[in-house]
Amino acid sequence: MLQHKAIIEFGIIGLGRFGFALAKTLADAGKEVLVIDNNESKIKQIRNITENAFVVGPLDKESLEDAGIQNCGTVIVCIGEKVDVSILTTLNVISMGVPRVIAKAFSYEQGLILEKIGAEVIYPENDMAIRLANRLISSSTVDSIELKGDINISEVKLTNKIAGQTVLEANLRQKYKLNIIAIEREGDTITEITPDYVLREDDKVVVVGKKDELKKFELFLRGLR
Known part of the structure; x- marks a missing residue:
């Protein structure tokens, strides 16, 4: 022991x-x-x-x-x-x-x-149900974890709507109050993200923020906003 x-x-x-x-x-x-x-x-x-x-x-x-x-x-x-x-x-x-x-x-x-x-x-069953529902509702969201206070940590797949922009130009913090905490590209995960980092289509970006702001960002990626 x-x-x-x-x-x-x-x-x-x-x-x-x-x-x-x-x-x-x-x-x-x-x-x-x-x-x-x-x-x-x-x-x-x-x-x-x-x-x-x-x-x-x-x-x-x-x-x-x-x-x-x-x-x-x-x-x-x-x-x-x-x-x-x-x-x-x-x-x-x-x-x-x-x-x-x-x-x-x-x-x-x-x-x-x-x-x-x-x-x-x-609540394992409830939490898994929420994550599955989020994935079914949005084609942009790869995975999502719901926290208290209407806050989500979500992995979002980028589209050509934002491809070619730097993190600074995309300005997700100002536009959607979302903070980027990681980016996955071709199997590599990057956590040290600089303002001049250029985003690509199909990058998976892990963001944290309020659920309604995340939905706005998803609509933008899908060309619906």
């Missing part, structure tokens, strides 16, 4: 489909991940991805500490189906001083309780 160890980036409690996919994605990205579940076969399977995987039966504070969950910078509690276990486990992790705790919820009421005790809340 891990104790008195330097901070681990991520801890995941619960290896359902969501938790397993999350752990694998983070590990594949080179992140250090600690995983806890009460199912020994799942833990054996995940050990092909991370060595920091432990079978923990009761998710009480002592068991979680023995597994070393307090050493994680971010912990994601992926056991939303069992509401009582989800809430108590989340509360135990928060009480251990973990800097960031994210918990999966399956209902608005469960999410409210989790928020009240200090966790960030995700």
Whole structure:
């Protein structure tokens, strides 16, 4: 078991489909991940991805500490189906001083309780539905994540309406109150974007801003505004 160890980036409690996919994605990205579940076969399977995987039966504070969950910078509690276990486990992790705790919820009421005790809340099915709907609604939006306060982070595919312009000339911040945070071109992702960077058709631009402003930008790209 891990104790008195330097901070681990991520801890995941619960290896359902969501938790397993999350752990694998983070590990594949080179992140250090600690995983806890009460199912020994799942833990054996995940050990092909991370060595920091432990079978923990009761998710009480002592068991979680023995597994070393307090050493994680971010912990994601992926056991939303069992509401009582989800809430108590989340509360135990928060009480251990973990800097960031994210918990999966399956209902608005469960999410409210989790928020009240200090966790960030995700609704996997709802969030995926929103992302799919955004992709179906707009041919320009490749992917989108909806945040609180009507803010979206969206990946938008550029058209010839903006091709050949520099970032300064496109002036998305002034025209649409959108900030460019990354550009993907031919498989490469650029995050250090200078004002003289020339945009091309089919570039995928990651922008952050309000949903209504994003829609205006999408209409412009499609020649409808």
